Amino acid sequence: MEVSTARRWLGDGLLAAALLVFTMVTTRYAAENQPGTMHLDAMSRVLIAVAAVALAVRRRWPVVTLAIVTAAVSGYLIGGYAYGGIMICLLLAVYTVTVALPLRPAAVAAGAALVAISVHAFVPPAGGPGIAGLIPAAAWVVVPFAVGVAVRLSREAAARARTDAARRIADDERLRVAQEVHDVVGHGLAAINMQAEIALHLLHRKPEQAEAALTAISRTSKQGLDELRATLTAVRGDAGRAPMPGLGELPALRDRLAHAGLPVSLTIEGEPDGPLPGAVDLAAYRIVQEALTNVLRHAGATSAEVAITYAPGALELEVTDRGLGGVPSGPGSGIAGMRERAAALGGELTAGPRPGGGFRVHAALPVARS
Known part of the structure; x- marks a missing residue:
């Protein structure tokens, strides 16, 4: 298992354990401040444990996690228990699905979760909140979904910016290499072309001068190849073995052109x-x-x-x-x-x-x- 994967599993496991303890402790006090709700019992504790423990695999199986958490939260609310830390489990599950899935599947999953937890508004024990109960329940789905969409869009924009920056860098590098090769090859070929025309012109009338022009072609082509190798070596990042030319090379350039x-x-x-x-x-x-x-x-x-x-x-x-x-x-x-x-x-x-x-x-x- 890779180190990053192991850290992710460990982090989600610790989050689930911490949320389990937090929910078990705080829900007792929440029930005391919410008249008309059921006190914690064995069933409520089981539902809280299921919702919290499911978060340990939220990034590995986000949709499965959301389904388990939604079922536990829906059963918890139908049982008439007090709003408490278990709702945070739902919030995290919805957020995880939103950032992990494409927008449309994430919206479908979040919508299904919203419908499932809304059931308690119509099938509560001892009467119920009815339509008014939908508002707080919907907030625990809509808010994390909206935050997840914002985070997702931000990540996609950052990824596009990195891709565009990398493309610009690559384009600039290609242009730089093309310019270097153009300068080296263009200069060498221009000199060789001029010397070849001189050699052809003198070949039959003054063969000794044509021989000098051919010798200059050989020398110019060798120098051009050496400079091209130095340029390509520098482009590969090994410029220490072959320094790039500078103004100190102007006398040699002047001599090559004189021969041309x-x-x-x-x-x-x-x-x-x-x-x-x-x-x-x-x-x-x-x-x-x-x-x-x-x-x-x-x-x-x-x-x-x-x-x-x-x-x-x-x-x-x-x-x-x-x-x-x-x-x-x-x-x-x-x-x-x-x-x-x-x-x-x-x-x-x-x-x-x-x-x-x-x-x-x-x-x-x-x-x-x-």
Whole structure:
């Protein structure tokens, strides 16, 4: 038996025992304050014991428990005994059924219990309360039923909220992984495509230069695979074995693009106050990488410039070229992905044509020091 199940059985057993003692003691005094009711006798004590002991299995068999408790309480009331702790047994049984069963079966069970205990209002000893006796009896069913419905709805709302939160987290994680893979694979394939076109163009006329382009393809594909492995390793939660790239990798990125036919000048202004937070370092690198990939794929530019500026509490990035300019077209998500990266860190990114021709991407990222 599992620990939680054992605790549940123990808890319900202790509740039943405590309620049995409480009812036996307090009902005697209740009878003294309710003139016209029967004094406790052997039959009343048996009915009280049956109703209380049945609660020991209320969560295991809620409907059976309610049926037993209802029968005992109905017999108790028909016998003309005083209202007392036995009614608490009915209250708990109705509540348990309401939270354990779907709403419609719970309502049917509670309604049947209400009808059963209402019989005493019409078949009492020595006359009886009649219709007036229905009100207090109904309250012991209606009130716990209403409370149980409220608790049930609250639990269902909480469960839906947890499910929605888990779904949002999963969606965000998928988007993050997709963005990482897009940046890594997109950059590598763009460089390889450019180098392959160069190799095809030079293959027959200048085979020695075509060989250099093919060598660059081999080197770029290996570097891209290594970075993709590092990204997937980090996604799996084992980032300690393969650190994610950062701005320190920009010289290597510049060299790869130079081999792909896009010279890139890199300027750095200022000094960081200390090591950049990992998220900022990665986002900055990915923004520069994606911006240069767009230049390589779309701009038709012969060169590009990257400027990194360290300021107190901020990091600024700028990537410019003198290519075709204009707004990039097609189904790509590069600029949107860069904006999302910047926004996720509380920064902002702008991208658009330059007045004198070409394209400019500028990002400002806050740097929060711990």
